[in-house]
Amino acid sequence: MAAQPTPIRSLSAPPPLPQLSADVTTALRWALTVPLLGILGIGVLYAIGAGLKAGQLRDSGLSPADVLPVVPFAQLVAVGVDAALAALTMVPLVLLGAWLLRLMLHESGRRRTVDDVVERLIADHAQLRHELQRGPSADAAEHYERRLRRLDRRAERARVSVARRRWIAVGATAAGAVVLAFVATPATLVAAGASVWLVSRYRWHTAFAVSVVFAALLLAVLVERSLSLPPIPAASVRTMQGQLIEGRLIAATPRAWYVDVGAGRVRGVPTVRIARSSVRPQEQGRPRPLGSRLLDLLP
Incomplete structure (x- = not known):
């Protein structure tokens, strides 16, 4: 039997690509x-x-x-x-405030829902009625009263426990709000309040919630800092030749100091030619937290 000819692959067809494992793909x-x-x-x-x-x-x-x-x-x-x-630094406080707010809303809504304790009490009442209807006895009234008193005590303990958890949640939320208002600036407090409301209202993924909170706080910080920029510090530089150069320090690098000498002109002084230098920092113009403003009002 004659041998069959081997088919020749077309030179224009691309060569097959090597297959990579899932681990290698993830690593890449x-x-x-x-x-x-x-x-x-x-x-x-x-x-x-x-x-x-x-x-x-x-x-x-x-x-x-x-x-x-x-x-x-x-x-x-x-x-x-x-x-x-x-x-x-404000993100943990905002997330804690959102968690406390959601806890407070949940505990406040428990009075309108039937929890496990109340469901067990209803089941006990139903079982007691069924036993009385099936086999009445002479001391059924006394047995009924004893069971009812026990069930009433359990219901009272459940009511007190729910009320205690609700008040604890309300107190923790109020304390968190006070701390947040004390350490935040006006713009960041607004952004934090909006973030707390959004995170407590919508059940987002943790990473997405953190990203939203951070973006809102960063936007608030940038708005505040762009509206109250600190002034450029004043500096004086004396060269090796005894020349004194005074102005506002634009930048100081290992190679040179750049000083604004007025009239929109910036002069660069090489570091190797500087004999003595001094910088007089100006008062920072950043917005202050509400807590420090309240402390300034105290005598």
Whole structure:
């Protein structure tokens, strides 16, 4: 029998791709996702810091497009990190407030629902009526009264327990609201209140709820800081030649100091030529928490 010719694969057809296991695919997905999220996070923090710094330069009469490139990248990222941390520290308090509010609403609604204790009491009453109808006896009245007194005591204990849990939930919620109002600024308090209402009303996934709360608080922090930007600190630099340069310190890097000498001009002084320098920080213009404002009112 003659041998059959082997079919020749077309040269234009692509070669088959190798098949990857599920573990390798998951590892590759994480290896690509984590660095991408890190780069994206650093980019967002840089954008936040650049936006706040640009507003500060604009309030000082300088052009952000001309002056912002001399500000170090790490300094702008640090400004964004500071704003993100201010919002992140409020997230646990907001989530705790949402949990307490949901607990208070649940305990307050227990008086309108039939819980397990009341269901057992109803079952006991039904069983007692059935026994009396099936086999009445001479001391049925006494037995009935004794059973009813026991059931009434159980019902009273259940009512007291429900009321106690309700008042504990109300007290904890009120205490959490006072603490949140004491440490929050006006804008963050509004964002926190809206977040508490949303999280307690809708049963979101935990990660999604945390993201919503953090985004709302971060937006409130950025609005407050953009409306009350701190002034640029004043600085004086004396060079090796004895020349004194005074103005507002735009940025200080290991290579040079950049000082606003007025009239929209920024002068760079190399660090190797600086003999003595001093910085006079200005009063910070950040919004203060409501608690510190209330303490200032005390004598």
